[in-house]
Amino acid sequence: MAKDGKKMRIAATADVHYGKHSKGKMQDLFATASREADVLLMCGDLTDYGLAEEAELLAADIRSYLRIPVIAVLGNHDFESAHPEAVIKVMEEAGVEMLDGEAVEIEGVGFAGVCGFGGGFGRRMLNAWGEPLIKTFVQEAIDQALRLEQALTKLQTERRIVLLHYAPVRATVEGEPPEIFPFLGSTRLEEPINRFRVSACFHGHAHNGTAEGATATNVPVFNVAAPLLQKQAPDKQPFRLFEI
Ligand SMILES: [Fe+2]
Numbered sequence: 001m002a003k004d005g006k007k008m009r010i011a012a013t014a015d016v017h018y019g020k021h022s023k024g025k026m027q028d029l030f031a032t033a034s035r036e037a038d039v040l041l042m043c044g045d046l047t048d049y050g051l052a053e054e055a056e057l058l059a060a061d062i063r064s065y066l067r068i069p070v071i072a073v074l075g076n077h078d079f080e081s082a083h084p085e086a087v088i089k090v091m092e093e094a095g096v097e098m099l100d101g102e103a104v105e106i107e108g109v110g111f112a113g114v115c116g117f118g119g120g121f122g123r124r125m126l127n128a129w130g131e132p133l134i135k136t137f138v139q140e141a142i143d144q145a146l147r148l149e150q151a152l153t154k155l156q157t158e159r160r161i162v163l164l165h166y167a168p169v170r171a172t173v174e175g176e177p178p179e180i181f182p183f184l185g186s187t188r189l190e191e192p193i194n195r196f197r198v199s200a201c202f203h204g205h206a207h208n209g210t211a212e213g214a215t216a217t218n219v220p221v222f223n224v225a226a227p228l229l230q231k232q233a234p235d236k237q238p239f240r241l242f243e244i
C-alpha cells in the first residue's frame with residue numbers, strides 16, 4: 001500500500017528507442033498511462049543511438065502527453081554515442097527522475113534503479129578468470145549489482161521496486177536465441193533483489209524474451225520491452241500495469 005493506504009498503480013515500459021523521426025511515437029502510451037497509472041517506469045533504451053536530439057523528441061512527447069511522474073534508467077543504446085550524460089540531462093530537464101545507482105520514494109513506495117550489464121545466468125555465468133578484458137567485463141556486472149545494492153540500502157520504504165535495463169533472471173530472456181543470453185543480463189543482479197525482498201522488478205532489453213518470470217525467492221520479474229508487449233497484445237499500448 002502507498003502511504004495513504006491507497007494502492008499505487010505502476011505503469012512500466014522499456015525500449016521505446018526514440019530516433020530522429022520518432023516524434024509522437026509514444027504519444028498514445030503516455031496519454032493512456034496518465035489515465036490508468038500513478039507513475040510510469042521506463043527501463044532503458046530511451047533512444048536509438050544515445051543522441052541528445054533523439055532524447056529531445058522523447059522529452060517533448062513526455063512534456064506534451066504525460067501527466068504522471070516518470071522514473072527511468074538508461075539502456076545500452078543510450079550509451080552508443082558515448083555521451084549518456086547528454087541523454088540524462090535532456091530527460092532530467094523534462095522532469096524525468098533518472099536513476100543510476102540511486103533511489104527515489106514516491107507516496108511511500110521506493111524505486112531503485114541501474115542499467116545493469118551482461119554476463120549470463122546461473123552456473124553458466126561468466127567469471128572473472130583469464131584475460132584482463134574478461135575480468136573488466138565481469139567487473140562491470142559486479143559494479144552494477146553493487147550500485148543496485150547501494151540504491152536499495154537508501155530506501156526506508158516497506159515496498160521496493162527495482163528498475164533495470166538488463167535482465168536479472170534467465171526466465172524473462174527465454175525466447176531469444178540462447179547464444180545471446182550472456183549479453184541480455186546477469187544473475188549477479190538477482191542477489192540484491194532477493195536480499196532486499198524487493199516487491200517487483202522491471203527490465204527491458206530482451207525484445208524477444210518472455211514477459212513474466214521470477215527470482216529464486218519468487219520476486220516477480222517483468223520484461224516490459226515495448227516491442228515484446230506490442231507483439232503479445234497488438235491492440236493495446238505497450239506497457240504493463242502493476243498495483244502495489
Ligand atoms: Fe532495446
Ligand SMILES: [Fe+2]
Pocket residue numbers: 045075076077165204205206
Ligand atoms: Fe537494450
